[in-house]
Amino acid sequence: MPSVRDVTFELLRRLDLTVVVGNPGSTEETFLKDFPADFTYVLALQESSVIGIADGLAQGLKKPVLVNVHTGAGMGNAMGCILTAYLNKTPLIITAGQQTREMLLGEPFLTNTEETVLPKPWVKWSYEPKRPQDVPGAFMRAYAMAVQQPTGPVFLSLPLDDWDKEMDARDVLRSVSTRHAPDPARLEDFAARIRASHNPVLVYGGDLSRSQAWEAGIAFAEALQAPVWLGPFTECVPFPGNHPLYAGVLPPAVGPLGQALSGHDLVVVVGAPVFRYYPWVAGEILPAGTKLLQIIDDPYEAAKSVAGDSLVADSLLALEALLPLVGSRPVRGPVRQNAPVAAVPDDAPLPLTPGQIFAVLSESAPADVIVVNESPSNMRDLAGTSLGVVTRPHSSYVMASGGLGWGMPAAVGLAMAEARTGRNRPVVAVIGDGSFQYSLQSIWTGVQHGAHVVFVVLRNEQYGILKAFARLEETPGVPGLDLPGLDIVSLGKGYGAATAKAAAPIEIRAAFAKALAFKGVSVIEIATDKHISDLIPK
Template sequence: MTDTGHQTVREATLDVLRQLGLTTIFSNPSHSEMKLFEAWPDDEFRFVMGLQEASVVGMADGYAQATGEPSLVIINGGPGLANAMGSVYTAASAKTPMVILGGQQARKMLLGEPFLVAKDSTQLPKPYIKWAGEPARPQDVPAMIAQAYQIAKQAPQGPVFVSVPEDDWVRPADPNPVRIARVTSAVAPSDEALAEIAAALDGAERPGIVAGGPVDAQGARGALIELAEKLNARVWGAPVWNRGAFPENHPLFAGVLPPIPELISERLSAQHDVVVVFGGPAFTLFTAWDLFSTAPADLDRSPRPTLPDSVRFLHVTDDPQAAAATLADHSFVAPPGAVVKALVPRVTQRERVELAPVREPVAVPEPSTPLTQAYLFHLLSKELPDDAVLFEELPIARADFHEQIPLGADNGYFATASGALGFPFAGAVGYAIARPDRRAVVVVGEGSAQYTLHALWTAAQQNAPVTFVIPDNSGYLSLKYYLQDQKSWEKGYDLSGVDMAQLARGFGVRGERITTPEGLREALRDSLNAEGPVLLDVMVDDPGLFRL
């Protein structure tokens, strides 16, 4: 309370956070947030400490994806936010709802160049943020946070940022309490849109579906299984699949599309005459086929990426910007999950005819020394709990992962939605904090693990049920195979000497290094049934050139 008996901005903000349900806070605080944390109410707020801001935002990302509600991050708004920008970029790409409070220097010091100042505070996170603001008056802080929360939560969801000068927290609050409005999404697919999509699917000889992460995020995975089975339609995972929307062990699952336009066109045109894309862009692309060549390049006269004219593409997304940039023939701006659910009763039941396989049979790998990552993943699949949630970041080994670990309907699957490394290692910890009833399993190479390594400490402090499995090939092999003259590039990818088990133990997590097949299965079984976090550093052979 102030001398006048009124609430402070800090006290009014805590009231707003309580009303919004933002009572779990992910933070790596600095000097500029200390006034907020004075006389902290530990009995009402859960404070999750992280050792570095990229890990903090990554954990908050995983937490929000577990709960489906915005998470809260409190970090310094200058260098702290700069440290976190790779994770902010990933959260924005995944459309994760998140409120980030950034500490700013005191207002009276902003005319100068104070230590830890956030210059142009609302500009730093742009364009990789949905909205950013700094209140014009101290008493506007609580209302701005409430506004930011509502913006983060509305489709298309995403992270938002509020910069708060340090001295605002101790100023008198507005005597009128903030009124928290109920904001309910009333966006629904129109009958006309549903009729057109249903007619296109019913009229197709060979219908196909591409499933993006929003289908799962909006609770429509079960409905998508019903829709695919009713249509007897193949389902493909969207390129750069960051969230599993369809079980990979289902007979109608055709695999994850490669993020290369030529290969997308080749695979879809060979199988379908109509394709409906539910969720995400159509399509996320990583590179073009010609860029795999190291030969001298000619003047670029090639057209921009296109899709084959022989296939009719329909695209459903709740992101107007993705709709505007679509490669599809017709894009519908509507919640993908709601559209999938509404289509199930509208389409006609087809005869269940077994479709010719589009994927080659997967060989069962054999034990060897050195171990192969395929054998590691094969054993892991045998020991996984039925409801385990997997977080994967394997730029060089995704094919082996998905071949050997065909995830079922009750498994969750998360990966980075952007090219920035580090989300799964931290995201799994945040997910486990939100859902301690499910085992989170991280499968990340030792190179990717370095980006949010600090999350291990938080996992230990929270006794989070996370199993970290590191297929350790001693290098950034996604870089190794880009250049033909590998020896001259060795310093750019060689990671020999990194001992992940020792690093884990240094952060308080039980770590074990495994170099031979003997005992691997038992180690996996033990780590998946442990009470808290465990890391297995499994030394594997070079997997060779990555497969799409």
């Protein structure tokens, strides 16, 4: 008679869940015992990195990834990146060991007390099987929950003594639908309101990327000849930044965002929340007389929208259904004129500004590069250069949560996905010197797996984004915002990465070219000036 392990691992094979990202503990070793040769175990050195790597890997592979961390202690370490994975809508099946069932009543050492409560509300489903023989079925249900829209992480707590128990060889494999089609009546209503609009504007979000709607999003915008904004904090850019209809990224504050939409009688939001705000800047949510329509795959997001009428549906299916109903409009000119980025002379005063650094990197960045950004104070500077202008689908990623520590492991996971799929696009992760400290252990995992990642670390010796908040919030004298004495090169070298320190344009060009050619993990430390930009542009 097969064991719970036998039946479970056979199910995982059939679900194509043969990659496990983890950091093992004593309560997980019974799951990992005699680890099958046809499975891959990706070791990360801390649970936050475990989740971040799995997140990037799942986004790159476009399918769920299996995660294994150590009971309640490991889940505690992982929670920050679990929150991010939930807001990123990344399908992860997160597992943690639980103590032996026979001892659970007395809550022995390393018991995961209230195990299903711990990860909430940042998982779609949380469960501990009631008996060992339910473990395979729990994995099947977890998979079904993870892949149904809105996709996202789920959690299973697994007692360590379940795996060797005998059970019938039951086949629990089943399939589920992964897309929501739009309601036809609601769709026709939306189409009629779009046709009646005199000057519509579009706001796109990460759902378009997840639903493979890049081309459909372009076709819809061109049919309406409507400007396309990205919603604030869009985690995966779904529209080309070099398109004539691209308008930019909406500011993440009520007043400025409403002002950006002025002159439009209808706002059509596709695949994005309405809206991600922070900080508080007073104003009108929408200009007077402006109406809003939202298409989102998440009923919760639709319910909490601060304005407008919502349609719950998959972005691709909704756009494909709307396109023949909305007609087409005369071609307009470009919605904005981008000033050319000035070349940076070799004798430019040092330290360079972030914009100058990104301009230098842009000179030799490959056209197919994937960019991960976790340098919050420098996002606008990056967007103003060709390195930051997204021209291809699935090539730009940030975290949807605002929680630092996701970018570095996610970049490693994305690079591993590139290798596994054979696309082999290089990953360039722009990381602040403060952000670098949160999950730097992920460098080691990248080195061990030969991931092609270039970490460009901007060293301004401060939490620049927090100083910008302090200016906006009029809170002078806040302690803990300066970061002197960090040696980025030594930290990267300690985990096995190729490292370099650069300051002048010629040094940056040489270090970046070497890192792109290396095909492994590189860390480039670049000193930047300490100027603090306004949080919300005036």
